[in-house]
Amino acid sequence: MDMNAYFASVEQKANPALQGQPVVVVGDLKRRSIVLTASYEARAFGIKTGDLYWNAQRLCPQVIPIIADHHKYTAQTEEIVAVLEQFSSQVEMTSIDEGYLDVTGSLRLFKTDGAGLARMIQKRIKEELGLPCSVGVAPNKLLAKLASGMKKPMGSVVIRPEAVKDTLADLPVEEISGIGPQLKASLNQMGIRTCGQLAAASPERLKAKFGIVGQWLKRSAQGEDDNPVKEVGETDDARSVGHSTTLPADTTDRKVIESFILLLAEKVGIRLRKGRLLGRTITTTIRYSDFETASRSHSITEPADDGLAISRAALKIFDQMNEGRPIRLLGVTISNLAPADGAQFLFESLEKGRKVARAMDAINEKFGKGKIRRAKVMEAEKFGVLGELPPPQKPRFS
DNA sequence: TCTGGGGTCCTAGGACCC
């Protein structure tokens, strides 16, 4: 099940004035903002996910930008999941807007076949929640995902076991989820463009070129996949928590960088504490102005959940990486996560930073998000304002 | 006026332990 133009659809549902209009959902309205989701009306103008907002506006001057509200979309997804869970005990969401159901055991109960159940699910989500989705029905997850993408919006496509070979024969390899630009390029270089060709390729040749991935490639091209759909409640714990930001302008200014790293680290810390987690491995990511991206990580002995401790580690890594090249993006991620409850600390002094962080959380909880924050973080915010575009509708860069 | 921000998984070598 794959929601259609999800963020835009949710916004159009919430505000009838947006229905039938070219709408784009964007993260914010800074000059380097991109389109997260375009409504189908906006897509008619050639606007697509990933386009710069200013470019979308050029394609369609009357386009309506909406700032993304992730809380709203997360809450909406919970309602969708509640509907899906009425159809199977195996429901596995793989992102905010798509998921798998194993309905093997549901068909008898609902007295229908896969195609019938797909239509039932689609109808319920449309009628009860007012949202369009596409559904793919197939013998496994790989093929179901393929099928769900074949007809949008409100499509429902069935791939029967006996039709798998013909369906895949002329399909470009990159249509398979997991084959991205790099694998596509390597395969094309070998003269392999379609799944049919990949399925027929010699295992030795694939192994020589791709190692262990070669086996997966061939099996996928044959439509084989035995990954089970997870049971309801069988959710994985988060592996990492991170934030990154593209700077308002490329910079080499250590002071600016320091304040942004602290800002990102504080955001990571807030989320860790909210999730009652501690992390031990800090990763700093740098994207240079030429888009080359590098990351370095370091594990600290004492697990951390406060922004100051995280930023200290992140900044140390940054200083080791820094060559003075202009920087476009900074990222701070923490991994090696463990539950905070019952955690033991070796040094009392480190407890102090955590107490300060908790006090800040309490103040922000009581008086509003961001009411208390570090002065250095405010420097980054001040810097950030400079990158803001004039309000939409008005001529750009006037 | 090129190209966001949230993630996951995998590989591979070296350190280290038993």
Added chain:
DNA sequence: TCTGGGGTCCTAGGACCC
């Protein structure tokens, strides 16, 4: 005294997805 094999953790970085 020159020597095996298994396993885990750490780190770097690639590739991919929504």
